Amino acid sequence: MQRIVITGATGGLGMALASLLDSQNNELVLVGRDEIALRALNESLGSKHQILVADLASSVDLDKLAEQLFKQKIDVLINNAGLNEFGEFADLPPAMIEQMFQVNVIAPMKLTQALLPSLLRDKATVLNIGSVFGYIGFPFYATYSATKFALRGFTEALFREYKDQGLRVLFVAPRAIATSMNDARTEAMNKELGNTADSPVAVALQIVQALHAGQTRQVIGFPEKLFARINGLLPNIVDKAILKQVAVMRKFAKK
Ligand SMILES: NC(=O)c1ccc[n+]([C@@H]2O[C@H](COP(=O)([O-])OP(=O)(O)OC[C@H]3O[C@@H](n4cnc5c(N)ncnc54)[C@H](OP(=O)(O)O)[C@@H]3O)[C@@H](O)[C@H]2O)c1
Numbered sequence: 001m002q003r004i005v006i007t008g009a010t011g012g013l014g015m016a017l018a019s020l021l022d023s024q025n026n027e028l029v030l031v032g033r034d035e036i037a038l039r040a041l042n043e044s045l046g047s048k049h050q051i052l053v054a055d056l057a058s059s060v061d062l063d064k065l066a067e068q069l070f071k072q073k074i075d076v077l078i079n080n081a082g083l084n085e086f087g088e089f090a091d092l093p094p095a096m097i098e099q100m101f102q103v104n105v106i107a108p109m110k111l112t113q114a115l116l117p118s119l120l121r122d123k124a125t126v127l128n129i130g131s132v133f134g135y136i137g138f139p140f141y142a143t144y145s146a147t148k149f150a151l152r153g154f155t156e157a158l159f160r161e162y163k164d165q166g167l168r169v170l171f172v173a174p175r176a177i178a179t180s181m182n183d184a185r186t187e188a189m190n191k192e193l194g195n196t197a198d199s200p201v202a203v204a205l206q207i208v209q210a211l212h213a214g215q216t217r218q219v220i221g222f223p224e225k226l227f228a229r230i231n232g233l234l235p236n237i238v239d240k241a242i243l244k245q246v247a248v249m250r251k252f253a254k255k
Pocket of ligand 1: 007008009010011012013014032033034037054055056057058079080081082083084103129130131132173174175176177178179180181182
């Protein structure tokens with residue numbers, strides 16, 4: 001049994017992770033911004049877990065959350081909460097750039113830093129939920145891609161910095177998942193482009209396998225896994241493939 005903190009616990013992937021990790025007899029700390037949804041999730045799991053309410057876009061809430069977690073033993077911190085906005089970069093309200101960085105990058109970094117003494121003491125694992133867009137800069141997801149690239153860089157550096165002290169820092173990068181993060185436009189675009197959206201339950205299974213195996217990096221899904229590698233070595237090849245799809249993407253990206 002491990003004590004596992006899950007942020008974004010009431011989201012599509014968060015609930016699937018909570019349910020799977022609960023079924024494996026772990027003790028969970030479910031973190032979310034909607035207290036009613038958190039209570040309902042906890043009830044569905046037998047009301048045996050802790051819930052903590054925090055809006056990760058608020059630095060006051062983030063500090064309070066870190067304080068609440070600081071004194072607790074944590075075996076795994078899953079930074080799962082995330083925010084996305086599909087559309088033309090020109091149309092994105094500037095405040096959304098800040099909010100996406102706050103929730104997707106700054107919150108996981110500040111939470112990890114605040115808990116670091118206890119994470120190191122307990123030889124814990126930090127599992128950051130990335131995205132294949134953290135390997136491939138995707139048109140109409142410029143800000144989201146930037147946040148997931150940043151989260152990947154943070155994960156890799158931290159893994160290398162603390163490996164010799166027993167801290168495990170992992171990055172799992174799913175492709176599209178069928179959750180409410182993807183609106184009807186995104187679903188329609190993925191359908192037209194032939195992109196697969198995995199079920200949250202299937203993704204949660206792969207994430208938990210990576211967690212048990214201590215796998216430092218994992219991209220979920222084929223051919224996305226291959227494209228991520230090619231993009232790292234020969235990005236101009238991936239440019240060509242993506243540029244062919246831009247007209248279709250633009251059609252759906254317009255509000
Ligand atoms: N869906 C995909 O296609 C996809 C693909 C690759 C990676 N991912 C990543 O997977 C993770 C989970 O996403 P999902 O698909 O489960 O999406 P989701 O259903 O929209 O869940 C996102 C979670 O993040 C939480 N969140 C958003 N803003 C927050 C804030 N300001 N403070 C606290 N929590 C906040 C949401 O809280 P509420 O429950 O209160 O809304 C929700 O629980 C994210 O990191 C995402 O980037 C998703």
